[in-house]
Amino acid sequence: MTHSTVEGIAFTERLHGAGGEPWDLDEDEEDQDEADLDAATSELVRQLLQSGMSPADLIRSLTGGKGFGDSPFATPLPTPTLFDHRPEPATYRLRVDLNDVKPPIWRRLDVPSDLTLDQFHVVLQAAMGWFDVHMHGFRMRADGAWAYFVSDEHEDDGVHEGGLHEADVRLDQVLASPGDRITYDYDYGDGWEHTVRLEKVLPLGEGGCVGGRRACPPENCGGVPGYESLVESMGHGEGGELVDEDALDDLDDLDGLGDLDDLDGPMLMPDWDPEEFEVEEADRGVKAVLSGGWAGIPDLGTLDETLVGMLVAARGTAAERMLATITSAALDADPEEDPYRDLDAEIAEWMRPLQVLLDVVGDGVDLTSAGYLRPDDVSGIFTRLDMQKRWIGKGNREDLTPPVANLRRLGRLLGLVQARKGRLLPTKAGRSLREDSRALWSWIAGRLPAGRAGTKEPAILYLLAAASGGIPPEFSEVTAAVLGGIGWSGGTFTGKQASSAIDPTYEILYFLGGVDRQGRITDLGQALAAKALRSRQ
Incomplete structure (x- = not known):
């Protein structure tokens, strides 16, 4: 968590009582109409985002750690400042880290520099192992604040109105030199944040997934805290090693996708293992996305x-x-x-x-x-x-x-x-x-x-x-x-x-x-x- 995020969270503590419940903004102003309240809330959200707080931290802070579903918020935000296109396309070697998860979950990708962000979103889904069933978004730093890119999902929900659309922005316009970073958010309810860092600029060649570690968390598992609880309940120690395979027998309510008595529980595959990552499978998925089909x-x-x-x-x-x-x-x-x-x-x-x-x-x-x-x-x-x-x-x-x-x-x-x-x-x-x-x-x-x-x-x-x-x-x-x-x-x-x-x-x-x-x-x-x-x- 960044220093600016900590500052933002401290700022939102004014909105909470001693019990940690969100403060009722209308409590002492019963005649304040709904439009004024919406405007005040939007202004607060804008200030918090510009302080450096991420969407997931903002949601958790404003709602007492509960979140409020997939949709983030509708508010004008700074326009990203883009780099110029590269004169010729190159291969970008990228490191993608799932933030705040230990042991680390990461992927290393080779992708064309002229991919648009909406295409790169599909690559990330294939490489990580997500199911693309929630909202997503890209953001980057601009003048000390977060600047966001608009997706079709955002437009449908009236989110980030007036921003640059991800389909109109290329990867080389947000990442130019080794060390440059952007953030990819997925599922605003669970709050998964990915840091995408440019490691190398290589001659244009075949794309794919060239490395990584650990399996993608299950969908709908409750974000980082839920994932950590799930791994612990499955009998994995702090280092990720399996300490008791019999513990899996106690997870009847999570035993595969066919048993869904828990309505919003994790989409847990029957043989899901948090330690397992097969680079060949991820590479095949990324290549399929980049080629528009299954080569060969x-x-x-x-x-x-x-x-x-x-x-x-x-x-x-x-x-x-x-x-x-x-x-x-x-x-x-x-x-x-x-x-x-x-x-x-x-x-x-x-x-x-x-x-x-x-x-x-x-x-x-x-x-x-x-x-x-x-x-x-x-x-x-x-x-x-x-x-x-x-x-x-x-x-x-x-x-x-x-x-x-x-x-x-x-x-x-x-x-x-x-x-x-x-x-x-x-x-x-x-x-x-x-x-x-x-x-x-x-x-x-x-x-x-x-x-x-x-x-x-x-x-x-x-x-x-x-x-x-x-x-x-x-x-x-x-x-x-x-x-x-x-x-x-x-x-x-x-x-x-x-x-x-x-x-x-x-x-x-x-x-x-x-x-x-x-x-x-x-x-x-x-x-x-x-x-x-x-x-x-």
Whole structure:
């Protein structure tokens, strides 16, 4: 934490009482109208930012350490001062450190100097291992204050109005000489800050990830404090070494993405290990982003002889099993025809839970102080969907009613609802799709396969198998053999990696009812998988 940040935090202590709770700015001025209060708050935020405080520290300080969701704040900020373009593109060797985490989590990258910041954002997501499910932003120092760059997400929320857009700024305009730094913020709720430092300027060459240490923290784990608690609960000592593997058995509520009774808990992969970092996997993801595709790997979205050729190239029994599984998926129909035209009634029934959720949310509903849906809203969803048939309980508390909690989780994963400042709100997509089951069906198909950059190929194979109506028991190992056989991940892709890569797609299908409790594909799952793959044609 910088000296200026400490000064900023000291300044905000005036806003807190002895108990550490935020001071009510309106307490002694009941006639102050809302517009004046907003203006005063914006001015305070501007001064704190210019004092050197980071967004994450500002949020934690103003809210007594609680944060207030993904969205930071809307306020005019200084315009960044940019360097001139380099005369010729070069390769930048960058060191990316996740701030305030011990032991350190870092990556070393080689990237073209003429990348725009919005492109560099995708590179960072792939290199670190984030899922790109929260807001992000870049900032740099300008005249002793932080200057921010605008993203599409900021514009949608009215944040950082009037600033330079990240898509219009190149990397060499913010980093010119070794030692120059910028900051990359991700997930303003958890408050992850990354320092990006230029180490070397090299001749233009192939980009990629050339080094790093330790796994990326799980999404939604609560920032640095939550991450540290999670690592400790898993039995890792201060130096990061695993001291008791049996401790993992006590984490039933965090055991993979399929068990999400804790609504806003960590997106913890089944085999996540905080010490593990595979530079080959990160390098593959970065190269994929920089090349705009997977160099040397056939386009898995064509669903024709290209896919068959990939399987043949893999050779062996594994490829034969996969080929036998997916050839029954009937995905070679005329793309101009709608193979789902006779499924109107089924699609309406399948989409009904999400439409009920969107109907209850309406234009927005208040959440409890703990961040849950209020009892009346929980009861409304529980009753309208007849959840009492499959869940014993009153159905009026979200934290005690997993079917409702999981439905809300599904809505968020699909980009239909979002929590903001103590309210659950529909997104633009949620508002437009609320009453159109067909359009909602197509929207969900377009979101599959899910997952971060660099992990979707195994999920595509999973969807292919699902579209055929069955998932082989040895599916992860078969997928690993197929992809490894054609050189994916250096020919050493493992079943463990395949399972982790497939989990986000599996989670969506599971919550929709596309996969039953035994992992078997239902009619819904088969139709949705086929629709998702056809949408890639």
